[in-house]
Amino acid sequence: MKKRILAGFALIGAMALAATGCASGAGGGTASGGGGGKVITVGFAQTGSESGWRSANTESMKDAFSAKNGFKLIFNAADNKPENQIAAVRSFINQGVDAIVIAPVVTTGWDDVLKEAKDAGIPVVLEDxxxxxxxxxxxxxxxxxxxxxxxxxxxxxxxxxGSKATNMVVLEGTTGSAPAIDRATGFDDAIKGTQIKTLDSQTGNFTRADGKTVMEGFLQKYGKTINLLFAQNDDMGLGALDAIKAAGLTPGKDIQIITIDATHDGLQAAANGEFNYVVECNPLLGPTVADTVKAILAGKDVPKAQTATDASFTPEQAKAALPDRKY
Structure with missing residues (x-):
């Protein structure tokens, strides 16, 4: 089983980015240097700083869009408010940046501002x-x-x-966000036909604080009838641990826990036996995003979609992966 972040991108292959000195994917590599060309000004509209995953993602982006790599980065974190993010993108347009990178808070409401960017001749790359x-x-x-x-x-x-009666509660991510929608769809598809029953599902906004609060409510309402928690990210699962322990229950045993992200803290919880299974979501996307921006501005063709490869971890695999974990 994979023991560390798998950094390659499935769709990069022998693409035209190689001519620009493309890095080796999203896993901790460095973007190609700036060379002797002009400095590229990029506006990056981040969602916020809601989780350990997001912090690692932000650092990866800042490292890749550094001055040594030929960039000037204008960074904005929207505090998970779509209106703040759209305002930031409009500000980037008004400043005449060379390119805009967006990690959209939600999936909807983007048509008008992205048309404004297109009319201004500013290419947009979606990240995450x-x-x-x-x-x-x-x-x-x-x-x-x-x-x-x-x-x-x-x-x-x-x-x-799935072969026995199992009562599950779900901690959802930010309502309307792509990961919350898609992770729910994928999970639900996978458990069809099993004896897993969803007692309740509420948003924890991808944060530890809300994960704890919502889990407290689940425990007050359903008590020891809960057998399984699916937290759509590590941070919500980590917040839920506090609520489960306060209720006198043992996480990982009385309530089995599945999370997504595989941050260092999430893998540590798995190694401790408190999380039963953790699925990775690779945050180290910066080098590939930076090289893609350079390729676009150089007039090269780039893949419309580039997908990182993600691992998954049982408690034993988490123990083995922790010493080399980069985030």
């Missing part, structure tokens, strides 16, 4: 998350396969718990 708008409004998307992550998590639940 996707949108529901026309694909003509952006040049490329680089991220993880959220639906597949949900399917992987659900397949483990189906194999290990």
């Amino acid at each position: 998350r996707t949108i529901d708008g026309s694909s003509d409004l952006y040049k490329a998307w680089i991220g993880d396969d959220f639906k597949k992550e949900g399917e992987t998590a659900g397949a483990w639940a189906a194999t290990n718990l």
Whole structure:
């Protein structure tokens, strides 16, 4: 089983980016140097700083879009508010940046501002998350396969718990976000036909604090009838641990827990036996995004979608992966 972040991208291959000195994918490599050309100004509209995954993603982007790599980065974190993010993109347009990178808070509401960017001749690259708008409004998307992550998590639940009556609660991510929608779809598809029953499903906004609060509510309402928790990211699962322990229950035993992200803290919880299964979502996307921006501005063709490869971890595999974990 994979023991560390798998950094390659499935669709990069022998693409034209190689001519620009493309890095080796999303897993901790460095973007190609700036050379003697002009400095490239990029506006990056991040969702916020809601989780350990997001912090690692932001650092990867800042490292890749550094001055030594030929960039000037204008960074904005939207505090998970779509209106803030759209305002940031409009500000980038007004500043006349060379390119815009967006990790969309939600999938909807992007058509108008992306048309403004297109009319201004500014290419847009989506990072991490996707949108529901026309694909003509952006040049490329680089991220993880959220639906597949949900399917992987659900397949483990189906194999290990699906043959017996199992009561599950779900901590959802930010309402309307691509990972929350796609992970739910993938998980639900994987557990169809099993004896896993969903008692309740509510948003924990991808944060530890909300994960704890919502789990407290689940425990007050359903008590010891809960057998399984599916948390759509590690941070919500980590918050839920506090609520489960406070209720006098043992996480990983009384309530089995599946999470997605595989941050260092999430893998540590698995290694401790508190999480039963963790699916990876690779945050180290910066080098590939930076090289894609350079290729677009150089007039090269780039893949419309580039997907990172994600691993998954049992407690034993988490123990083995921790010493080399980069985030």
